[in-house]
Amino acid sequence: MNNYKLRITNYGFLALAFVLVATGLFYQTALAQEPTPTDDEVNAIAKQLYCPVCENTPLDVCPTEACRQWRELIRQQLAEGRTEEEIKQYFVNNYGARVLSEPPRTGFNWLVYVVPPVLLLIGAAVLFNAFRAWTKPKVAASASGSGREAEPSSVDDEYIKRMEEELKKRK
Amino acid sequence: MLPEFGYGVLLVSFIVTVYSGFAAWYGVRNGSASLVESARRAQLLTFPLISISAAVLIYLLVNNHFEVSFVYEVTSQSMPTYLKVTAWWGGQAGSLLFWAWLLAMFTSAVTIRKWDRDLEFLPWVIVVSSITLAFFVGMVVFYENPFTRFWDVGGQVVPSLFAPSASATVFTPQDGQGLNPLLRHPGMVIHPPMLYLGFVSFVIPYAFAMAALITGRTDDRWIRITRRWTLWAWLFLSMGLVLGGRWAYDVLGWGGYWGWDPVEIAAFMPWLTGTAFLHSVMIQEKRGLLKHWNMILVILTYSLVVFGTFLTRSGVLSSVHAFANSPIGPMFMAFVSLTLISSVALLIKRWPELKSETEMKSMLSREALFLFNNLLFMGILVVCFWGVISPLASELFTGTKITVGPPYYERATGPLFAGLLFLMAIAPLSAWGHSTVQTLGRALWKSALLASILTVVLVFTYTKNVYALIGFFLIAFVLSATVHEFWRGANARMKAQNENFFTSLGRLMGRNRRRYGGYIIHISMALMAIGILGIEIFQKETQGTIAAGESLELGEYRVEYRELASWDDFGAGVNYTRSVVDIYENGVFIGQLFPRIDYYYDSQQNMTIPGQHATLRDDLYILLVDWQPVSSQGATFKIYVNPLVNWLWIGSLTFLLGLIFAAWPDKDPADEPIRRKVGVVNRQTSAAD
Amino acid sequence: MTESSTPTKRSVPMWAQITIWVFLAGLLALVGFGLNRASNPMAEIGKPVPDFDLVYFEGYEYNGTPEMKLSDLRGKVVLINIWASWCKPCEQEAPELEEAWQLYKDRGDVVFIGVDYVDTPEGAFGYLKKFAITFPNAPDLQSNISSILNRQMGVPETYLIDREGVLRQIKIGPFASLAEIQAFIANAE
Known part of the structure; x- marks a missing residue:
């Protein structure tokens, strides 16, 4: 009998312990969610996004009420455990690619990234070609233009001239 | 009564401008010097005329004439008087009038220079500048009239210049809407005038370039005439940009000074080509090279000025600064197309006549390094231009809107700016005509060593960020090489003239303003780069x-x-x-x-x-x-x-000093004893006006 | 200088000229296109509206279907009201719009569709509840509907499409009264 009682209390104790542990666990998970993401964490993502309604204003510095809501949305999604990429994707799905500070590298948008370097390379190629044309073949024919060379640079005074000459010396 | 008067004067100035352009063209066609002279005087007249009209507008603004719709839109009773005056350029119509007024100031000023040696340019300069002026005044007269009033027509308020019907009465609202608060900052009071001054003053070099192309006088005369105009234009544009940055830093509240906003870029692009132009004209002056390229640059600069104005005012690009949609878009579009197409056609026609007088001899000569500098500036221009245009292209071809923001620009222009810094360090110490690795090395090894030591020190004391270290190395290199260049010059003079060091330095600089002013600008660019690196990398x-x-x-x-x-x-x-x-x-x-x-x-x-x-x-x-x-x-x-x-702002101030130093009018050359010695071979200088 | 030019003077080769002109023309065309878009931002009245589809907010469906195409609504007058929860002027007209919907909803031949322009779900549902809105509502995902209607980017804007799918009327800014909404709808009847 006693034994039985004891066992019951034991069970009761166990149950209590279980409840305590469980609430403890629950409490811990609750705690893990509790500290809402800081402003800095929100801004780190908002910085990479643009306000979908105002033109050309990054979301982290946009002062409007709408932007405040979007920052809260980021905070909420962070709290739900979404990653930076997922949040950005959410914004793109909802508001279009224009919320990204750079166009996504897909399809036509590749042109955005490819055109400037290509043009720069073309420019460099043109320049080097011109150099080759200027420097190599015409040395013999340069007599016609060499009058210019004897003429010292027009505005410079004597000392500048002397300094310029000095620059040409090898040693 | 007053608004009608202001508008009337504006209309007259439009007619005078059109007459001036037409008379100059007709005069030169028919060899009538008196007609050209009449055109010149007409052009001179435009400035006082537009000034009267502007004075009327200012009077209306200051005295709360809210029946004038423009006054209603940009002022309110509570605004202080100075803000009511500056509200002049706070709205579309007013700022176009302001622009036209500044333009008239420059085009009138250019007509009173001494023309005796350049008479063949005169009519064409008048034609080109009159067309530009007529366009802007025309915009104000026909599309964006700041003198429009509100009329009460049977209970309905209608904006109109004259009474829409006999029974209509002028309607005066109680108070105006007030100036956009963003524009009430002191920086915003000076920033637009500076920027506009920079924009309009580039019209002068362009007009002379066109005159040179039209007349076929394709030597470097046009460059020598416009040299100082270009410097001043560049000064205003640069100051406009810097003030804009300061304004953004103080007012926009995002902790930065530059957001790569399309409107900022629209103002930055003519600056890029203008800077490239300032450098490459030196090659034409000294070596007779690059005549084509200078023409291209001046055409580009002018087109970008008009194009930038168009982009920001027509609503094609939306942006924080953009003015609302307006009817002037198509007109601007037509004007941009007209200038671009006619300039390019003219350039192609004259292409064979713009022949280089010498050859490039070495890839390390100073002229070659200037070319690299131009290549880098063009690279930055392409990055900027494409960044602004590609959202348009994307919308056209894919139907989706995209944003091209700071990450794109920073990544793309960073290396190019670094390249510019490198050139800034080595180019002043390369020789015109011919340089080799040895000559350059001999001139630069000390500066390079100093910069390297400093960089090593920074590694241990400040940062280990590679990009920052590269940047700081280049900045230190520029600073030490440029300071060394000052020292070299002063030292050479000191030895020869038996003066003390500072007298030597002062006299040397005073006699070679453009050169040393340029170096001061290089130093200030390096200082500004410190600030930019700081905020970009370490914020x-x-x-x-x-x-x-x-x-x-x-x-x-x-x-x-x-x-x-x-x-x-x-x-x-x-x-x-x-x-x-x-x-x-x-x-x-x-x-x-x-x-x-x-x-x-x-x-x-x-x-x-x-x-x-x-x-x-x-x-x-x-x-x-x-x-x-x-x-x-x-x-x-x-x-x-x-x-x-x-350091960005300190650099900006030094920049201003250097530029004023370089652009300040010289004393009469005859006073300069040292010049007389070289004067024999110096056949083309005296007209450096 | 013209005299001193040597016989080597060459004009710009034809291919280069063509390249330059093609490039310039392309550039101007591109900018012209942008300008055209910017200065004619509105869909054209009297022209059929291009078809689009939308997914309703949960609880704000029409006839119980979660998705729809505009073309499914042929034979009905469609009023598309574009709004956002951050938009103050929208709040002025929201009660009147709901009031109007109560008048039309049983007739069955007039449909109101609220289109929520760039908004957060939380804000949107809060707004719909606050004004007790019951007519169908859907988010404007990726601003697709806005760009199809080619509208100015302000809110509110209201579009009226007639039984044949032709755009009849556009209202920019909020409605001031119920009567104004009724008069607006009468344009398609």
């Missing part, structure tokens, strides 16, 4: 909501929230919310700052004014983001530490 920020007595920490700073007060200034129509924060550096109290938010009732707009604590090392920049009515409940602050950013 730190944090944000948090704190109650009174609590604090936020960032780096070595601690910001403690004291109190907050909110009150109305009904006279000015503003609600101020001002917070008080104590700032501590490494635990030591260093002062109080007052970040605040101004709410403007008339435009329902917030302005976030940061509290700033500026030192050479960094800027502590605190924004009040949000607040609770009771201060104990807390306020949200955003804090930035912007390292080194003040």
